[in-house]
Amino acid sequence: MPSFADxxxxxxxxxxxxxxxxxTPTPVQEQVIPMALAGQDVAGQAPTGSGKTAAYGLSILQNLDLKLDAxxxxxxxxxxxxALQVRDALKKLGKFLxxxxxxxxxxxxxxxxxTASLTQPPHIVVATPGRLLDHFERRSIVPNQLTVLILDEADKLLELGFQDELVEIVKRLPRRRQTLLFSATMSDKVLLLIRNNLTRPRVVQSSEEEGKLPENLTLLGQVGPVEKKPxxxxxxxxxxxxxxxxxxCNTRDRCVELTRFLQGRGVAAEVLHGKMPQPERDKxxxxxxxxxxxxxxxxxxxxRGLDVTALDTVIQYDAPDKADAFQHxxxxxxxxxxxxxxxxxxxxHEQTHVQKWAIAESIQWxxxxxxxLPPAAPKAPKPVSITLHVSAGRKDKVSAHDLVGTFVAHGGLERADVGxxxxxxxxxxxxxxxMQAQEVAQRVTGAKIKGRKIRVSVVE
Structure with missing residues (x-):
């Protein structure tokens, strides 16, 4: 097995x-990194979890000119x-640059x-197509020094209707550039995108078979009337x-309804859907x-793209329409x-539909x-941790290390208690x-980090 040094x-x-x-490099990283470092265009078929972010991330970080403000x-x-997940991954990989x-x-x-954050241009921009095009229109981002374009999860970019935005974005980029594209599936639309935007691309396929689930995953199914699902x-x-x-769930309304039901039965549940404001999604x-x-x-x-570590269980409350959604x-x-x-x-009826897919063959029904149903008595115990909101962040030069020190010095916590x-x-x-959250919030409120007083409150 090669090493990253190799x-x-x-x-x-x-x-x-x-x-x-x-x-040890994953198969995708082993194939992509040497090609990308050599400046070649790459079209990679790689599912979520194959290590593709590091595959392209390491190569672009190595080839950056950090002295160039562009x-x-x-x-x-x-x-x-x-976008947030990729940004954070690139920052971790480039920690010593x-x-x-x-x-x-x-x-x-x-x-x-x-716009305020662009006073000093970032070396790497991770963006959704609509917002990037807005920046191009307002000339808050001028890509005349661009050397690499990466299309990540190209199948989803097309599925979500970003074709027109992609065409407009590419028009504004330098023609002499490297382009890397990654997609879980290679549909006709993705192949057309490759033909139109990549130059003599090297094709990479993950050794992980499409339609294959993780080895340590147990698939369990329960069948019954819809009214018994809650x-x-x-x-x-x-x-x-x-x-x-x-x-x-398949719809926003079902997500909201189900979350309220669970909260009413004492389960610490949160909802996430596409119409929520970004701060609420972050929370x-x-x-x-x-x-x-x-x-x-x-x-x-x-x-899509969530990176939640230590996730023990997935429950599909509604059956998806397609096999790839089931796999995702x-x-x-x-x-x-x-x-x-x-x-x-x-x-x-849903079981009959799902059993048509090869990927669902191993479900134990x-x-x-x-x-x-209990009345409203909680069955699940409340989590032992609770989240506090602190009114200072990266733009205030605040780091996780600063926060730990402040919560220990002013909040009366041991270092091991800061989660x-x-x-x-x-x-x-x-x-x-x-148990200590309210008291800690009161103690730390008014403390100074980097010369600025902070406010701390419990996130409900």
């Missing part, structure tokens, strides 16, 4: 990989969450905040082995990541060698188990023990 990567990148415990790389992604600037631009929050879901979530769960994801909620109820589009949902757990379980709650921290541009989230 692929020709710089010492600063190898140092970051070592810190991230990335020891946008040199644009990564186009279909969804806001994926002095002066590296990576920015994510997407709809759903104030345009002026993004009770069956509640019963599943009350089992200790269910742990942290992602529940999929819902943060609560699941840091353990202050147990369940995230989401639509497919909102859950079920594959959110049992990632990177971990063990996970994917459930599907189906009516007899049984009758829907739906004990009588998961995530720092955004203008605010941060910190997980703390639920």
């Amino acid at each position: 692929l020709g990567l710089a010492p600063s990148l190898l140092q970051a990989l070592e810190e991230l415990n990335f020891t 946008v040199q790389v644009i990564v186009l992604v279909p969804a806001r969450e994926l 002095p002066g590296l600037r990576v920015a994510a631009f997407y709809g759903g929050h104030a345009f002026r905040e993004e 009770a069956a879901l509640l019963h599943l979530l009350s089992q200790p082995e269910t742990g942290r769960a992602l529940v999929f 819902a994801l943060m609560k699941l990541r840091n353990g202050s909620s147990q369940v995230l109820v989401a639509t497919d589009v909102a859950a 949902r079920a594959g959110r757990t049992a990632r990177a060698g971990a063990v996970g379980t994917a459930h599907i709650l189906a009516t007899p 049984k009758p829907l188990h739906a004990p009588a 998961h921290i995530e720092v955004f541009d203008h605010y941060s989230y910190v997980a703390v023990p639920r």
Whole structure:
């Protein structure tokens, strides 16, 4: 097996990989990195979880000119969450590159905040197509020094109707550039996109077979009438082995309705759908990541690109229409060698539809188990952690290290009691023990970080 050093990567990148415990390249990384470092165009068929972000990320980071104050790389992604995930991954991989600037631009929050952050151009821009085109129109981003364009999850970019935006964006880019495209599927539309935008591309296919689920994933199905699904879901979530769960519904309204039902029965549940404001989406994801909620109820589009570690269980409350959606949902757990379980709650009609797919052959079906619903008495215990909102973030030069020090010095917490921290541009989230949350918030409010007083409040 080759190592990352064998692929020709710089010492600063190898140092970051070592810190991230990335020891051996995935098949996609092994193929893509040498080609991309050599400046070749690449068309890669790679599903979620194949390591494609690091595959293109390491090559573009190595080839950056950090002394040049200009946008040199644009990564186009279909969804806001994926933009944030890719931005954060590139920052971690480039941790030891002095002066590296990576920015994510997407709809759903104030345009002026993004414009203000462009006073010093980022080296890499990760963006959704509509928002990037807005920046091009206003000339807040001028891509005349661009060297690399990356189309990530190209099938989803097309599925979500971004064809026209992609055409307009490419028109404004230098013709002499490197283009890397990655897609889970190679439909006719994706192949046309490759023909129109890539020059003599090298084709890479992940050794992971399309239509294959993680090895450590158990597929379980329950069949019964639709009116028994809520009770069956509640019963599943009350089992200790269910742990942290992602529940999929087909519509926004169903997500909202189901989340209210679960909350009314004492389950720490949050909702995620495409029409939510970005701060609310950030908050819902943060609560699941840091353990202050147990369940995230989401639509497919909102859950695209989510990177929630330690996700024990996926439950498909509504059966999807297509096999690839089934694979995407079920594959959110049992990632990177971990063990996970994917459930599907189906009516007899839905079961008949799902059983037509080869990927669903290993589902272990049984009758829907739906004990009588309790009134409103919680079955699932509340998570031991709760999230605090801090009124300072990355733009205030605040780091996770600063927050830990402040919560220990002023909040009366031991260092081990300060849980998961995530720092955004203008605010941060910190997980703390639920029993101490109110007292800690009061103690830390008014403390100074980097000379600025902060406000701290409990996130409900």
